[in-house]
Amino acid sequence: MVDLTFLADVWAPATVVAMIVGTALGIIIGALPGLGSVVGLSICLPFTFGMDTVPSLALLLGVYCGSVYGGSISAILINSPGTPQSAATVLDGYPMALQGLAGKALGWSTASSVAGGLISCIVLIVAAPQLAHFATRFGSIEVFALILMALTCIAAVSRGSMLKGLSMGSAGIFLSLIGTDPVTGAARFTFGIQFFTAGLDLISVVIGLFAVSEAFTRLAQDGKNESVFSGVRLMLPSLSEWKGRIGNLLRSSAIGCFIGALPGTGAATAAFISYATAKQLSPRRDNFGKGEPDGVIAAESSNNAVTGSAMIPTLALGIPGDVVTAIVLSAMVVHGITPGVRLMSEHLDVVNAIFAVLVIINILMLILAFPIVRLFGKLLAIPESYVMTGVIVFSLIGAITVRGNALDGVVAVAFGVFGYALRRGGYPLAPFVIGLVLGPQFEENLRRGLLLSDGDILSFPTHSWIALVLFLVTAGLILFGPLQTLISGRFARSETARLSREP
Amino acid sequence: MTDSSDTSDEQVSRSIGRLIVSAAFVVASPFFLAASLLGAAGSDMNIAAGDTSQALPHILLVVWVALGLVDLFREATTFFRAPAAPDSQGRSDDDPVLVLAIMAATVGLAVAIVFFGYMVPIVLILPLLLRLAGVRSLGGGIVAFLILGPGLWWLFNDGLGIRLPALLSGGMF
CATH class of the missing domain: 1.10.287 (Helix Hairpins)
Known part of the structure; x- marks a missing residue:
């Protein structure tokens, strides 16, 4: 018998308002170029501190799902993806708009986004409890191996070099250890400053690295958009128009679900892989890039399918797959919920509420898309200088209100400067944040594992078959980078040689 | 050339x-x-x-x-x-003086909030930040200042019940 008491939380007025406001804000934030999911979540975080657990998660999940969809609006109407996740949507969405089919393109994108999101919710509801059940077999060594694998995976697939990714991951774990050692009580890297004994606040660091540094970057550049289609009305495709396209929708959603569950890959990767697959398999492949709805369906269904499946490792294992789920996870911690392998057994009501909220948010996106698309022209008229100054002020307030300590605002700004420099240096930020989130668990499980194995770390891989598989995958991922470089180098050399032989 | x-x-x-x-x-x-x-x-x-x-x-x-x-x-x-290799991220160049000025104003705001609470530094530094960000319209600047300054203070303190730092405990400043 399923316990349905969580529905009382889901249908509480505060949760309903949070879902509507969060989804609407998410679509708007996603549609404005430069404000992605992470900036949106950072802006909304301070509002959740005074709220109950379920409404606060509903607000954040609404912003997350809404922003992934919202990116497609600007991708189609102004040829500028609002979020990186919607970059593939530009390829066919904007040509459709140029042909006078902007409303139709938005309709395909909305229907595909909602379908992809709902499919991923079903996958989440089915897969997360199974994975959580399996995860009960995980001891300290297995959890340590899992975190190591997740960090390596994120570093391997991060933008930029794997070396930079791995060093950022190490730096992230290191900074998470600043403060008081939980086992011995010793102060670590506090430099005698009282503020550091409690450690760095994760939310302040994330706000600084992403929102503040993004604002610095955008304010220092001149963001100009191409032509804007104003006064467009969203037109959903009819059932007959779906004929011959359902397979593409299901396949792209499946790709999105699979990629979303892998740590570090994310919606942008899913969208491009789905787009490339659809381009190979679609009977209308010749029209791709010229305004083919199949291209919009592939990109949008897969990037929204990531939203639900990215929550699978987050809810089942307490391992965030990307920065967005790391923020959701840290919001859970603020509300007294400890994510991890026991989340499903100890807070089943909250997990069920998250499932229900995700389904409702995806349906809300369909309803809210109509008025927001009509508003889009007016929203885009707000100059970036106002929006980005607002991002800085909201970020400061967000950082300060997490622990009620004004020094966290200084930390956020310091990490904003740090994040700006790292962006300029080509360093990926995601491994750093994931390292920061997983660092305490990483250390705790390593030290417990060392106790279990009498200090012999070399015996970790032989502790169980699960540990062995996880360590082997980690080793494979470490070899992946150099092998890829070697193969692409050889390919480039052979291509150069071939071209030089040609007359 | x-x-x-x-x-x-x-x-x-x-x-x-x-x-x-x-x-x-x-x-x-x-x-x-x-x-x-x-x-x-x-x-x-x-x-x-x-x-x-x-x-x-x-x-x-x-x-x-x-x-x-x-x-x-x-x-x-x-x-x-190849010293002039193109940036793989294909980004345009930032104005270094402007970035440094915006960073300095933001750092100043964050540090001043620690010592003087939210309201005093925001009233003094937010107009500068808006100006540096490129706001040239007086009307728009005043509206943005009122929303992001006193407006947010009111929203958080009275609307949401989340107290922002204040110079005098319980007071506006």
Whole structure:
């Protein structure tokens, strides 16, 4: 018998308002170029501190799902993806708009986004409890191996070099250890400053690295958009128009679900892989890039399918797959919920509420898309200088209100400067944040594992078959980078040689 | 002709910027390591508890510096082979003076909030920040100032019940 008491939380007025406001804000934030999911979540975080657990998660999940969809609006109407996740949507969405089919393109994108999101919710509801059940077999060594694998995976697939990714991951774990050692009580890297004994606040660091540094970057550049289609009305495709396209929708959603569950890959990767697959398999492949709805369906269904499946490792294992789920996870911690392998057994009501909220948010996106698309022209008229100054002020307030300590605002700004420099240096930020989130668990499980194995770390891989598989995958991922470089180098050399032989 | 040499100069300066960031990122690790080993980092040793608290941080710092050095070497090799290589991220150049000014104003705002609460620094520094951000319209600037300054203070303190730092406890300033 399923316990349905969580529905009382889901249908509480505060949760309903949070879902509507969060989804609407998410679509708007996603549609404005430069404000992605992470900036949106950072802006909304301070509002959740005074709220109950379920409404606060509903607000954040609404912003997350809404922003992934919202990116497609600007991708189609102004040829500028609002979020990186919607970059593939530009390829066919904007040509459709140029042909006078902007409303139709938005309709395909909305229907595909909602379908992809709902499919991923079903996958989440089915897969997360199974994975959580399996995860009960995980001891300290297995959890340590899992975190190591997740960090390596994120570093391997991060933008930029794997070396930079791995060093950022190490730096992230290191900074998470600043403060008081939980086992011995010793102060670590506090430099005698009282503020550091409690450690760095994760939310302040994330706000600084992403929102503040993004604002610095955008304010220092001149963001100009191409032509804007104003006064467009969203037109959903009819059932007959779906004929011959359902397979593409299901396949792209499946790709999105699979990629979303892998740590570090994310919606942008899913969208491009789905787009490339659809381009190979679609009977209308010749029209791709010229305004083919199949291209919009592939990109949008897969990037929204990531939203639900990215929550699978987050809810089942307490391992965030990307920065967005790391923020959701840290919001859970603020509300007294400890994510991890026991989340499903100890807070089943909250997990069920998250499932229900995700389904409702995806349906809300369909309803809210109509008025927001009509508003889009007016929203885009707000100059970036106002929006980005607002991002800085909201970020400061967000950082300060997490622990009620004004020094966290200084930390956020310091990490904003740090994040700006790292962006300029080509360093990926995601491994750093994931390292920061997983660092305490990483250390705790390593030290417990060392106790279990009498200090012999070399015996970790032989502790169980699960540990062995996880360590082997980690080793494979470490070899992946150099092998890829070697193969692409050889390919480039052979291509150069071939071209030089040609007359 | 001038345009292409300008672009080339910009690319060289971007490459130099990347090298400097990589070098600074590597230098941070030995700083922490040295501070820890010299006892300057406030890293207490609890010998009675069979101390292992410094083991992982030290391993991570060594990994950080080792990977960073290899990456720095790679960056330097790339730079000396092709100093004007285009940025793989294809980003446009930022205005360094403007970025530094915005950063300085933001740091000033954050630090001032620690000592003077939210309201006084926001009233003094927000107009400067808006100006630096490129707001030129007086009407728009006043509306933005009222919303982001006193408006947010009111929203958080009275609307949401989340108290922002104040100079005098319980007061507006």
